Amino acid sequence: MQKWNRCPLTDVREIQTVEKDHGRIETRQVALSTEIEWLNAHGTWPGLKAIAMVQAEREVRGKRSCERRYFLCSLTDIDRVSHVIRAHWSIENQQHWILDVQFKEDANQTRDKRAASNLALIRRAALNLLQQDTSSLSIRRRKMRALTNSAYREQLLFGSRQTGESTSGTSPPAARRTVREPLDSHRSP
Numbered sequence: 001m002q003k004w005n006r007c008p009l010t011d012v013r014e015i016q017t018v019e020k021d022h023g024r025i026e027t028r029q030v031a032l033s034t035e036i037e038w039l040n041a042h043g044t045w046p047g048l049k050a051i052a053m054v055q056a057e058r059e060v061r062g063k064r065s066c067e068r069r070y071f072l073c074s075l076t077d078i079d080r081v082s083h084v085i086r087a088h089w090s091i092e093n094q095q096h097w098i099l100d101v102q103f104k105e106d107a108n109q110t111r112d113k114r115a116a117s118n119l120a121l122i123r124r125a126a127l128n129l130l131q132q133d134t135s136s137l138s139i140r141r142r143k144m145r146a147l148t149n150s151a152y153r154e155q156l157l158f159g160s161r162q163t164g165e166s167t168s169g170t171s172p173p174a175a176r177r178t179v180r181e182p183l184d185s186h187r188s189p
Contacts, residue, residue, distance in 0.1 A: 011035050013078045024060040030082040031055075032073070047074040052081050099123055102139050129156045 014031045034050045050073040099105040103123045110116040130142045146153045
């Protein structure tokens with residue numbers, strides 16, 4: 001990592017991974033240093049123990065791209081830092097894919113920046129609510145169920161709590177069961 005080689009830090013640990021998948025080659029280098037005294041405001045971040053840099057180089061169909069990201073860390077184990085950063089981006093990429101496929105986010109043509117931000121926030125909130133359902137239904141089926149079933153929609157929005165009940169207690173209220181008997185017009189009073 002050329003940039004860190006010129007850095008005056010003496011305690012820099014580095015690891016490199018190479019992944020070949022779906023027609024692309026990605027080389028990821030992670031550098032970590034626990035020397036943070038030179039940061040002017042290092043005392044304002046409680047638990048700050050290290051800084052990390054990730055440099056990702058991708059080659060897809062002969063085209064190369066390079067991206068560099070910096071992180072403030074409370075972890076000092078470079079393997080753990082690398083794993084946590086990779087897991088974070090995996091979640092981000094997965095969420096983007098779901099938002100694009102299920103909510104057609106990339107097809108959104110809202111021109112007003114505030115409206116676009118608000119719609120993106122609503123889509124993410126809706127996705128988070130749908131993901132709270134631990135059933136085996138797909139996101140698509142959960143969306144359809146929420147659209148057509150008001151009880152399911154209320155469960156997603158308010159949890160298993162019944163609408164209008166008090167939330168002052170620490171345990172959830174007992175479920176209420178309503179028994180309806182069929183009307184029998186042939187029965188005499």
